[in-house]
Each structure stands twice: as structure tokens, then as C-alpha cells.
Amino acid sequence: MARYGMVIDLNKCVGCGACVMACITENRREQALKAIEEGLQALENFKKRTYIVTHIFGTYPNVGVVYTHMICQHCENPPCVSVCPTGASYKTKDGIVLVNKEKCIGCEYCVQACPYGARFWDPYIRSIDKCTFCAHRLAKGEEPACVTTCPTGARTFGDLDDPSSTVSKLVASGAAVALKKEEGTRPKVFYIFPMRRR
């Protein structure tokens, strides 16, 4: 069994948002079309499985910009799974955290339990939704849509248990780090933070 993980290199991210659009096209196309039909308010409230936050820092002329990426961390120890009352949230053998939409009752306990804010209630499918690492694509031997779309190769995906995989090497090198380690969730998404530039 694989132990899938992702490394996001924030040095390479240019903030184009292609990953966000690829994710919507791949996973939330119908919902997006409905939101477009409903109008501006629905579009403003439209939730995404992954999004980018722009951080501008410094004082002119020494300013910089960093784009951080929100995505489900597919934790080894996912608090969203342990709090779910119906077992709708579960972890696959490959370590991917998924939601069984039929069993989801919409209590939003998992939303409150996730320290990364990666989950949301989707009124269109009447279930909690989140990143699935494009599990349907993985089953076909393809990589997640966001990974294949990124023009700069900022997102790398692979098997963390395979020492020869790029993600495994990046994590082993210590360059890629997990966020909110103190929560004890053991995330499988790692970030390479920007080097300080003059």
C-alpha cells in the first residue's frame, strides 16, 4: 500500500491559481456551474477544496510576496475522522482521508475538529466536502489535477513510503516541513517555505 503525500514548494508558486481552477474543474464543476447560475452571492460563498492566500510583507522598497496553499493535510491521525459520529469521514488504506457523502449528516463536527480549516459544508451535494487527493484519478494511475496543472511544478505528489519518490526525498531532506505539528495530527502535506531574498 502507498502512503500518499504532497509537497508544496512555496518558492515555486507564482500565485496563478491554476491549481484552484483545476480542482474546481475536476471535482466541483457541477457545483460551480450552479453557483454561476445563482449569481454573485453564491459565487462569493462558493467554497474551494484548495485555495491560495497571498501574503505581502516588508516595507517599500524591500517588499515580498508569498502564496500559501490551503488543502486537506490528509493527516495520519485525522481529528475529523475521530469526531465523525457516523463514520462518514474515514481514512483509506493509502492514507487518504475521504467523506462518505451518503453517511454525512451535516453536523459539521469535523469542520470544528480540523485544525487546518480544510473542510466545509457543500449545500449542493448536501455533504461535507474536502480535497480527496483526486482519489478517482489515482485509481487510474494519474496524479491529482492540481499537481498536473501547476505550471511551475510547485506541487509534487507521491508515495511517502517509497524512498526513491521525489516527495519522500524532499521530506527526508528536511526542506519540506509539516504545519501545526503541535496538534499531533501528523499531516502528509509538507511545505517548502520561501528562502529570504534581498
Added chain:
Amino acid sequence: MEVQHAWDIRIVLDLTFGGMGVAAFIIAFLYYLRGEKEFNVRAALVGMVSLLIGLLILVTHLGKPEAALYTLLTPNLGSVMTWGVFFNILALVFGGLFALPGLVKLPYTGNEKVMRLLGTLGSVFSFLVMAYTGTLLARTSIHLWRTPATPLLFILVALSSGVGLYALAAVAFKKEVPRELIDFSMITTFLALVTTTSYFAIADISTEAFRYSVHLMLSELLGATAALYLLGFIAPLAVYLYNRKKPSRTNLIVLAVLLILQSLLARFLIVYAGAIELPW
């Protein structure tokens, strides 16, 4: 920093009505054991109705209530919410069976052994429901909630409001409210005051998210914080002291309403001040 929006006033009302109902039930059963049967079975019924109202409000919050059956079909026994579902159901079943003779005559109405057994089981599960209301919040990623103070505070305010509901039932059925019960509600009120204040006292040495929540309590939610301290804590203590000098039915009703308000305001404040620090 992001303020939680997933849980709203319906969760506050569910926890308030639920906590108040089960606390009133326990009080009613304890006084039932001390001798006054007829009224206390009715007071227990009032408690169960309150619990039921809370659960009905909770159902309106669920995004897909028709799937709620899965909590029984495929329960995740490690989830606090699952425990809550079972505790609520069992409290309703045993507590309801104990209290129903207050409404209709049932075959076991005169059987003291059966009534005591039902009341005991109802009280045990009622206490678990009371403890669950705060533990539910404590088992999240919201730092303000994720402290042992939350379950403790929610038990204390549940007990205060339970006394309030019991007192209102007593007034409605023209019965005396035991003096020691009112004294007890002042102890719970004082302890709830101390527990609530501890959130502010430890803010400086806590996490960023916790500090932000406390900041919210002192800025955007200042009205609710002030209302909790004035109406929820200080006013009941003042009315209690006044009632000791000049006891009256009106004082008792005002005190009961204030005790219920204490629970509502405390839960409102804690739920709405919940914030999470996102790493993005």
C-alpha cells in the same frame, strides 16, 4: 485567525435546553426520592420536554437530518457526538418513562421499585448528557473550547438553569421551592463566575487563537460578556440576597429566569467567541 461559523444559535439553544432539561430532571428525581412524588414526576416531565426541545432544535441545524440514523446504524464509538446521541436517547427513554406518569396513567405508575429504577437510570444518563454538552466543544481544534474549563462551565450553568426550570415548574404548580436548592444555585453561579473569569485570567499565557477569542469577548462580543456578568452572575446573586430579606414569588420567578439566562448567555459567548488560527 478565523471565527468559527459552522455552529450557530441553534447549537447554543440545543445545549441550553438540553443541559437545563437534564439538570431539572436530576433535581426532580432527587426530590422525588425525598418524598414529594406527584409534583416531582411532573417537574421531571418538564425537564424531559426541555431536553426534547433542545434535540428538535439540533435536528434543524443538521445539513442532512434524514441521514441521522447512521449515528445508530454505523456509529463511530470514539466520537463524543456519538456518545451524546446515545446519552440523549437513553436519558429520554428512561427519563421519559419515569416522567410520563405525570401526564398519563401507566401500568407501573404505582410501582415504586420500577419508578426508582427508571429515575436512577434517567438521572445517570441525564448527568452524562450534561457533561457531554461541554465535552463536545472541548474535543475540537478551537483553543477557547479545548480546555477542561468548558465541560466544567457547561455542567455548572446547566445546574443553575436546571434549578431555574425546576423553580418555574414549582411556581406553576403552586409548590414551595426548597431553600437549599436556591442556595445550591448560588454556589453553581459563583463557581460558573469563577470558571468564566478563568478564561480571561489565562488568556495572556495561552495560544494566539485563545487570546483572539478572549479579545472577541471583550470587543465584538462585549455586550454578551457584560450581559453574562450582569444578568447571569451578579443579578442572580443580588436577587438571591434580596429574596432572603424579603421573600416573594416574584423574586423567585425573576431569579429562575436569570439562572436560565446565565446558561444561555454563557453558552452563547463561548460558542460565538470560538476562533481558529489557520496556518495559511
